[in-house]
Amino acid sequence: MSLNEYKPGSAFPGVIGRTADVSSPAWPMPNRAREGAPNVLYIVLDDTGFGQLGCYGSPIRTPNLDALAGDGLVYNNMHTTALCSPSRSCMLTGRNHHSNGLACITEGSMGFPGSNGYIPFENGFLSEILLAQGYNTYAVGKWHLTPAEATSAAGPYDRWPLGRGFERYYGFMLGDTHQYYPELVRDNSQTEPEKTPEEGYHLTVDLVEKAKGMIADAKQVAPNKPFFMYFCTGAMHAPHHVPQEWADKYKGQFDDGWDAYRQKVFARQKELGIIPADTVLSRHDPDVQEWDALSADERRLYARMMEVFAGFLEHTDHYIGELIAFLKEMGEYENTLIMVISDNGASSEGGPSGSVNENKFFNNVPDSLEQNLAAIDDIGGPKYFNHYPWGWTYAGNTPFRRWKRETYRGGVSDPFILSWPKGIKARGEVRTQYAHAIDMVPTVLDALGIEAPTSIRGVTQSPIEGFSLASSFDDANAPSAHITQYFEMFGHRSIYHDGWRAVCPWPGTSFVESGIGFGAPISYDKLTELDARGWELYNINEDFAETNNLAETERDRLIAMIGMWYVEAGKYNVLPIDSRGTQRFAVERPQIAADRQRYEYFAGTQMVPSNAAPRLLNVHHSVSVDAVTPSGNTEGVLFAYGGNDGGISFYVKDGKLIYGHNYVADSHFRVEASQPLPAGRHIFSFEFEPTGKPDFSKGKGTPGKITLLVDGKPIGEGNLPVTIPLVMGLGGGVTIGADTGSPTMPDYEPPFRFNGTINKVWVDVSGDRVEDYEERMRIYLARQ
Structure with a gap:
């Protein structure tokens, strides 16, 4: 017998009598999707150029993405904004990036409607639309769509994934993260990886496992309920991290250099019909070195950096393949509309010479060819934060000129694969219709037979600005609906x-x-x-x-x-x-809490991201920890800020108090107490007193004197000849009682938790700070 159901908000259609025997029940109708509605899966790659996937002519093996292309369509005329967060906002709202307030990343926001960093609620996300249509909605991986000042535990959370229509989230909030020691968030709270790199942890593998788990959780209960998943890898953004065996697959394959790569890819693209037969290859970029003019050591190093990138991409493709295989195993693949896209062209942020520690670049510390060559066997592992030189960037965008951040086609023309076996008859065909990331939402809505809502949660919606690509699904000659697009x-x-x-x-x-x-x-x-x-x-x-x-x-x-x-x-x-x-960073923006001279922290709390943490560089400062030490061997981290690519750590080892300063992994300085710590409750402190001036242009922060104290009495001191000038480690903020993520100092293994009790921590930054706002903004822009 079917139940009597009614739409919530409408009149109750049952009968209410004085007793149940003379009454008839009716039930609010559950929010159900249309029967047979397809799943929707976005797969968003980061910093992947037009010429880097196998199905776009690359020698890098991407068999699973190629198979998706073979089951569907390859578009050669898709465009993005040239930058990650702006492009992602287009993919999720169907509106242009300035309409979304994202002229660039939120860290560079300005006080104008097109660049304030706040995506208006009038611009509803696809997740919000499909949630109201009875879909489960999941976001996995990179987010970077929340204003930078709202990414700490203080929120507000209304522009986090769960605030914009996603029911579940697992990933990282900012522009990049360490692939072995990521800064992870589950729903609205920070979390830690469940394994270590030594146990085989890698972020891509983790993201795929969590994605599969989210889908399975719901499908085993309601197999007929469709899902929308926004799946965003950290790959192929730096750091290029991959187990060595994947990189070793490409040994020697890039020894002939970036121009040879371009020629091979260009020829293959013509064979595949990805580009017109009469296409002329763009010129050798004037900013890129001639491969033959490089020294033998430079060629060996740069070729290895590309081998690591290629292995990273094949590794990413492999695990995307596992996600697709999972959908097939569940019987969901045929009726899943899958869109694969990159957020912009390949990235040039490695500069002309690349780096094995990108934090050196951000701090103006010159890379040493000798040091980089010494690291060559470990590039791609957890020890380094590496990025290839921009010769490989321009090669990765073949046949176009230039790269990410610029609106030549190398920056804005991106791979785009669309597959929906149940809904599209065509297989393995190239589509040439003009498209932009704002076209993804209207394409989904058209394919699902859904009209864009006029209101979401009581907020009147703005018009969607993109155009549906559905007319091109089975008609290669369908005219482009998208006629005009600014950049x-x-x-x-x-x-x-x-x-x-x-x-x-x-x-x-x-x-x-x-x-x-x-x-x-x-x-x-x-x-x-x-x-x-x-x-x-x-x-x-x-x-x-x-x-x-x-x-x-x-x-x-x-x-x-x-x-x-x-x-x-x-x-x-x-x-x-x-x-x-660069100067944008000096602009004052609304903050949840203003900068202050004294900060209080507590044990057992979430990491404080760097954008909400006290600025300790180039300023007199002190850190004091109210802690109880055990009577036995005391050890562990009291206070840490940064990671293995740079930062500071205040810790106890072998019973002695130690201050450690990791100068962008170039040098490690330790100041150790002269005597073991006493047991019981005490105040453990360090004080940093500048002894000179910084030289930002040469990558040198202010030198300083470190004094270690117990209950205000000195128990050790030492000098730092140089300190980090501009930014702490790229992969960590402030942690109390442990060094989660990559280890800031090499003489302990993370998280190296303090085995006593921490009551409170005070950070004092009342000294005069020396700032270089221009350099700080350059760093933020390079990390999107």
């Missing part, structure tokens, strides 16, 4: 319209040619000059890789497209144009 990233501008692209590069066509580095400001007068003489024009229908600038011969068209760019800019909150990549 802007740090003042680098472009616009597409009906087969043409106009580009205004800033700071120029390359750093070498312009003589200007990234982040140079554009004044009003400079913008006027750029609009008069700085734009280029390309006929993409005939010049797929933007190699033939028609600005002079098609002047009228170019002028019209420049005007069109400003129309789009006005429509989507793009103005004001702000090319500054």
